[in-house]
Amino acid sequence: MIRQSSLVALYSILLLWLPFFGPLIGGYLGTKKINNITEAVMIAVIPMVVLGIGSIVFFQKITFIKISSIGVVVFLTLQQVGVLAGVVLKGLKKK
Numbered sequence: 001m002i003r004q005s006s007l008v009a010l011y012s013i014l015l016l017w018l019p020f021f022g023p024l025i026g027g028y029l030g031t032k033k034i035n036n037i038t039e040a041v042m043i044a045v046i047p048m049v050v051l052g053i054g055s056i057v058f059f060q061k062i063t064f065i066k067i068s069s070i071g072v073v074v075f076l077t078l079q080q081v082g083v084l085a086g087v088v089l090k091g092l093k094k095k
Contacts, residue, residue: 001043001046002046004030004034004043005030005042005043005047005050006047007030007031008026008027008030008031008044008083008087009030009047009050009051010030011023011025011026011029012026012027012030012047013051014026016079019079020079020081020082021082022079023079023080023081023082023083023086024085024086024089025086026083026086027044027082027084027085027086027087027089027090028086028087028089028090029086030043030086030087031043031086031087031090031091034087034090034091036091037088037092039091040087040088040090040091041084041087041088041091043087044083044084044086044087044088045084047080047083048076048077048080051076051080052076052077055076
């Protein structure tokens with residue numbers, strides 16, 4: 001599950017230049033072996049939490065301003081909605 005989560009995160013970062021469809025494609029391609037919807041959601045949530053916490057820590061250390069880090073977290077969270085949709089679509093397709 002960790003490997004699939006890291007693949008989802010990698011694909012969504014590489015396809016970040018496509019506003020909604022990049023993470024959607026990343027979520028769909030990053031999940032190869034899914035057994036059920038619960039596992040699919042966990043695979044999507046793990047990169048969301050890691051990227052969110054990592055961006056908060058990174059931007060607060062660099063800028064010392066909390067407002068800019070909140071904006072980045074909101075942007076990444078909105079991008080991860082596409083990842084969640086892609087992973088759930090793949091999980092529904094497996095049923």
